[in-house]
Amino acid sequence: MKTRLGPDGLHIFDRRTGLNVLFNEVQVEESKWSSAPRQVSLALTNLCDLHCAYCYAPKHRAMLSADAIADWLIEIDQAGSLGVGFGGGEPTLHAQFAEICSHAAKKTKLAVTLTTHGHRLRAPLLDKLNGNVHFIRVSVDGVRETYENNRGRPYASLLARLRDARAQAQLGINIVINDQTVDELDELSELAHEIDASEILLLPQRATSSVGAASDAVGRKMSHWVAGYNGRVRLAISEESSGGLMTCDPLPLEKALRSYVHVTASGVVKVNSYATDGVNIGAEGLLAAIHQLGML
Numbered sequence: 001m002k003t004r005l006g007p008d009g010l011h012i013f014d015r016r017t018g019l020n021v022l023f024n025e026v027q028v029e030e031s032k033w034s035s036a037p038r039q040v041s042l043a044l045t046n047l048c049d050l051h052c053a054y055c056y057a058p059k060h061r062a063m064l065s066a067d068a069i070a071d072w073l074i075e076i077d078q079a080g081s082l083g084v085g086f087g088g089g090e091p092t093l094h095a096q097f098a099e100i101c102s103h104a105a106k107k108t109k110l111a112v113t114l115t116t117h118g119h120r121l122r123a124p125l126l127d128k129l130n131g132n133v134h135f136i137r138v139s140v141d142g143v144r145e146t147y148e149n150n151r152g153r154p155y156a157s158l159l160a161r162l163r164d165a166r167a168q169a170q171l172g173i174n175i176v177i178n179d180q181t182v183d184e185l186d187e188l189s190e191l192a193h194e195i196d197a198s199e200i201l202l203l204p205q206r207a208t209s210s211v212g213a214a215s216d217a218v219g220r221k222m223s224h225w226v227a228g229y230n231g232r233v234r235l236a237i238s239e240e241s242s243g244g245l246m247t248c249d250p251l252p253l254e255k256a257l258r259s260y261v262h263v264t265a266s267g268v269v270k271v272n273s274y275a276t277d278g279v280n281i282g283a284e285g286l287l288a289a290i291h292q293l294g295m296l
C-alpha cells in the first residue's frame with residue numbers, strides 16, 4: 001500500500017490489486033501535498049516494429065537511458081507518485097526493458113504499467129516481467145480483419161498474446177476509435193470480458209500525416225455506445241477526449257501537473273504526449289524539470 005497526500009484528501013493505493021481508497025474527509029494542508037505527479041508516463045524508445053497509419057509517436061530515433069530512468073523513478077516514488085507507465089514507440093524494444101521494469105518494481109513502490117502492441121509478450125520476456133509489471137495495456141484496434149488491416153499482424157496471434165499477458169498481470173485493452181473500430185465496440189467489449197480484462201480505454205483517433213482525426217459522426221457513435229454500455233469491464237477515456245461524455249473524476253482537485261506528466265524518449269517532460277512544448281530533463285533530475293514546466 002502506498003499513501004499520497006493531495007488537495008482531494010488522503011489517497012491509499014495498492015499496486016498489486018489496483019485498489020484505490022480516498023479519504024476525502026481528510027483535509028491536507030498544501031505544504032504536505034505530494035510534490036510529484038500522481039502518474040508519470042515514460043516513452044522508453046521511439047522504435048517500433050509495426051507501422052500503424054494513425055501512429056503519432058515521433059519517428060526520430062531516441063531511447064531513454066536506463067540509468068537516468070532508475071534515478072527518476074526513485075525521485076518520483078519518494079515524492080509521492082503512485083505509478084509509472086512505460087510506453088513508446090514499442091517499450092519492449094528498449095534493450096534494457098526487463099531490467100527497467102525489475103528496478104521499478106523492486107526499488108520503488110510505484111505501480112508499473114506497460115502500454116504495448118503485445119506481439120512481443122512471449123517467453124522468455126514474459127517470464128522476466130513476472131511480478132515486475134502490475135498492469136499491461138494492449139492495443140486492440142478492432143477484431144479480425146479490421147485489426148489485421150490496422151496493425152498488420154495476425155489477430156489469432158494477438159489473442160494468444162493477450163491470454164499469456166493476463167496470466168502475468170492485470171490487463172487492459174486500448175482501442176483507437178475510428179470509422180472501422182467504432183462499429184466493433186460490442187465485440188471488443190465481449191473480448192475484454194472473455195480475457196478477464198479490467199479496463200477498456202477508448203482513444204478517439206488523432207490526425208497524423210496519414211489519417212484524419214475521428215470524425216464527428218464517429219464521436220457520436222462512440223458516445224451513443226458508451227451511453228448504452230452495460231458490460232462489467234470498466235470504461236476509461238482521456239480527459240482531452242471526454243467532452244460530452246458522463247465521466248467520473250474521483251480526484252477533481254488534483255489536476256494538470258499534479259496528476260500527470262509525460263516524458264519523451266528524448267528526455268523532455270511535457271504535460272501530455274501531444275504537447276509541443278516541454279522542458280529538457282537535466283542533471284537536477286525529473287522533479288526539477290517538472291517544476292520548470294509548471295512555470296512555462
Ligand code: SF4
Nearest residue numbers: 048050052055089117
Ligand atoms: S504499435 Fe503503437 S508505436 Fe508502433 S506504430 Fe503502431 S501505434 Fe505506433
